[in-house]
Amino acid sequence: MSEIVCDEAERSPMGVQVPLWREAVVLGLGLAAYYTFPDDLAFLTNVLVTALFVLSLSLVLGQAGIATLGHAAYFGIGGYAAGLFAIHTLSDPIAGLLVAGGAGGVAALLSGLVLLRTHGLTFLMLSVAFVQICHEVANRAARITGGDDGLSGIVPGPLFGAFDFDLYGRTAYLYALGVLVISYLVLRKICEAPFGLTCRGIRSDRLRISALGGNVYLHLLAVFSLGGVFAGFAGALSAQSAGVAGLSGLSFAFSGNALVMLVLGGVRKLHGALVGTIVFMVIQHIAATINPYHWLFIIGAMLIGSVLVLPTGIVGLADTIAISVRRRVQRRGREP
Amino acid sequence: MNRLAVNDVSLAFGGLVVASHIDLALETGARTALIGPNGAGKTTLVNLISGVLRPSSGSIELDGRKVTGLSQALRVKAGIARTFQINRLFKDMTVAENLRIALLQQAGDSARLWRNRAADAAIERDETEILAMLGLRAQGGRLVRNLAYGEQRLLEIALALALKPRVLLLDEPAAGVPKGESGIIIDVIRQLPAELAVLLIEHDMDLVFRFARRIVVLASGAVVTIGTPAEVAADERVKQLYFGRSGHGRS
Numbered sequence: 275m276s277e278i279v280c281d282e283a284e285r286s287p288m289g290v291q292v293p294l295w296r297e298a299v300v301l302g303l304g305l306a307a308y309y310t311f312p313d314d315l316a317f318l319t320n321v322l323v324t325a326l327f328v329l330s331l332s333l334v335l336g337q338a339g340i341a342t343l344g345h346a347a348y349f350g351i352g353g354y355a356a357g358l359f360a361i362h363t364l365s366d367p368i369a370g371l372l373v374a375g376g377a378g379g380v381a382a383l384l385s386g387l388v389l390l391r392t393h394g395l396t397f398l399m400l401s402v403a404f405v406q407i408c409h410e411v412a413n414r415a416a417r418i419t420g421g422d423d424g425l426s427g428i429v430p431g432p433l434f435g436a437f438d439f440d441l442y443g444r445t446a447y448l449y450a451l452g453v454l455v456i457s458y459l460v461l462r463k464i465c466e467a468p469f470g471l472t473c474r475g476i477r478s479d480r481l482r483i484s485a486l487g488g489n490v491y492l493h494l495l496a497v498f499s500l501g502g503v504f505a506g507f508a509g510a511l512s513a514q515s516a517g518v519a520g521l522s523g524l525s526f527a528f529s530g531n532a533l534v535m536l537v538l539g540g541v542r543k544l545h546g547a548l549v550g551t552i553v554f555m556v557i558q559h560i561a562a563t564i565n566p567y568h569w570l571f572i573i574g575a576m577l578i579g580s581v582l583v584l585p586t587g588i589v590g591l592a593d594t595i596a597i598s599v600r601r602r603v604q605r606r607g608r609e610p
Numbered sequence: 611m612n613r614l615a616v617n618d619v620s621l622a623f624g625g626l627v628v629a630s631h632i633d634l635a636l637e638t639g640a641r642t643a644l645i646g647p648n649g650a651g652k653t654t655l656v657n658l659i660s661g662v663l664r665p666s667s668g669s670i671e672l673d674g675r676k677v678t679g680l681s682q683a684l685r686v687k688a689g690i691a692r693t694f695q696i697n698r699l700f701k702d703m704t705v706a707e708n709l710r711i712a713l714l715q716q717a718g719d720s721a722r723l724w725r726n727r728a729a730d731a732a733i734e735r736d737e738t739e740i741l742a743m744l745g746l747r748a749q750g751g752r753l754v755r756n757l758a759y760g761e762q763r764l765l766e767i768a769l770a771l772a773l774k775p776r777v778l779l780l781d782e783p784a785a786g787v788p789k790g791e792s793g794i795i796i797d798v799i800r801q802l803p804a805e806l807a808v809l810l811i812e813h814d815m816d817l818v819f820r821f822a823r824r825i826v827v828l829a830s831g832a833v834v835t836i837g838t839p840a841e842v843a844a845d846e847r848v849k850q851l852y853f854g855r856s857g858h859g860r861s
Binding site for chain 1: 702703711714717724773
C-alpha cells in the first residue's frame, strides 16, 4: 500500500525511504543515554519501562479510542507474574517476560469481556474500579504477593544464559532497551496493518463500523488484550530490573500518570508515547532534585500548559512545524 | 424469485404505527424509488430492511432466505448495504482509508495484524476501481473533512458499494447537495452495476423520474400505490398527497 495508508510509513524526516528508521532512532538515543549518563542507569531503566507501558496505553487509547484509567492493572499483574515465576519456577528473564505478557493479556481479555460491554464514562469508571480491586486483592494476599512490602527477592538469571544482571544495572538497561525497541516495532507494524486501521475507524465512529458489518466488540477486545500483553511485558521489565514487584505498579495513580505522559506526548501517534514519557520523567526527575517538596507544581503547570497550548501533544506540534517548513521550502523552490 | 422481499411488515412504537402491512419486492437489477411526504416512514423502512429496527410482525427475505432475525452486521454480510441520509464518514481519515476500512470488512480481513502484499494489492485494486467508478480517483489522498459536500455524498455511496452488496438502499443520496453538484450524483446512480437491486429514497422528483423503473408511494407508514413512473404520475391519490394541500411539486 502507498503512504496514504498510515502516517507511520517508512519515510524519514528527509523524505527518504528508510526501513525501521524510527526504531533506529530510539535505539541510538537509548545507547547514547547509556554512555552519557552511566551513573543514572536505574532512573533511565525506569524511563524505558514506563515508556513501554505508555506505548501499550497508546495502542488502546490512542489508536482504538478506549479511554481507560485502569491500564496499570495489567502492568501490575505482569510484574507479579514475572516475580512469582522467577522465584518459584524459572529465573530465565525472557521466559519470565513471556509469562508476564501472557498474564497481562489474559487479565485484559477476561476483564475486557465485561468492561468492554460499556464505553465512554461508564467504561472509565469501571476501569478505575477494576484497578482498585486488583490493588486491594494484591494487598490482602500478602502471603503470595508480599502485600504492602512488595514481592521482593526477584533475582533474574543471566540474560540468554550469558549476561548477568549486574549491580550497576547495565544489563537491565540494555535488556529493557531491547524489549522496548522490539515492542515498538511490533506495535507500529500492527498499527499499519488492517487491524490498526480498523481500530482508528472504531475510534472515529464505532456505529459506522457496525453498519459496515464489523464486530466492534470483538475488535476492541482483541486490541485491549494486546494492550494488556505489552503492559505485562513492561511490568515484567520493572520487576526484573528492580528486583521487586510492588503495589505502586498496580495503582490508579500510575494509570493516571501514564495517561498524562501520553497526552503530553500526543495520543494519535505511537511515538508520542515515547516522547511524552521521556519529557515527563526527565522534568519530574530534575524538578524533584531541585525542590523535593514542590515539584508537583511544575508537573501540574506543565500539564495545564500542554492541554491548553498543545492539544495534539508535543508530537502534534512537531508535525505542524514540519509541515509548514516543508511548504515554505516548496514555495521558495517554485519561485524563479 | 425476488432478490429482496418485504412481506406484510409492520412496526409500531406503542400506539404509533410507523409501518403498516408493507409489501414490497425488488427483483435482480431493480431500479425502484420510494417516495412519500415527510414522515411517511421511508427511512423507517430502510432501517427495517437494513436491520437497525426489527419489525413487530411480517418478514424480510433476501434471495428467499429469511433475514428478519439477523443483526445489521449480519445483513451487511448477507448482501444488504445502505447509505445514510446524513453523512457518516470517518472524517479525520483520507478518502482511500475510508474505503479501505469498508473493503477490509467486506473481505473479512479487518483483524489481520500484519501487512500482506497479495491481500493488500487485492484491496487496493478494488479501491481504485470503486474510486474510478465514482469519479473520486483524484481525491484518494485527501481528508474527508476537506471534501466538498457532494463528494462526501459520493463517498457515502462508495462505502456501500465496497461491501459488494446485492441490494443497495440509498437514503436520499442528494440530500443537502447544492443543485449545481447534484448532477454528478445522478450520473453515479445511473451507472450503478446492472445486476444490483437498488431502492432509492429521494425527494428530488427530477432524480426519481430519471432513475426509477418502478415507484413505491408511501404515506403514514403504508403503501399507497406501486407502479411505473407514468402510472404513479397519473395516480389521483398521489396527486392528492403531493399537490393536494400545498400545490407544490416537492413535499
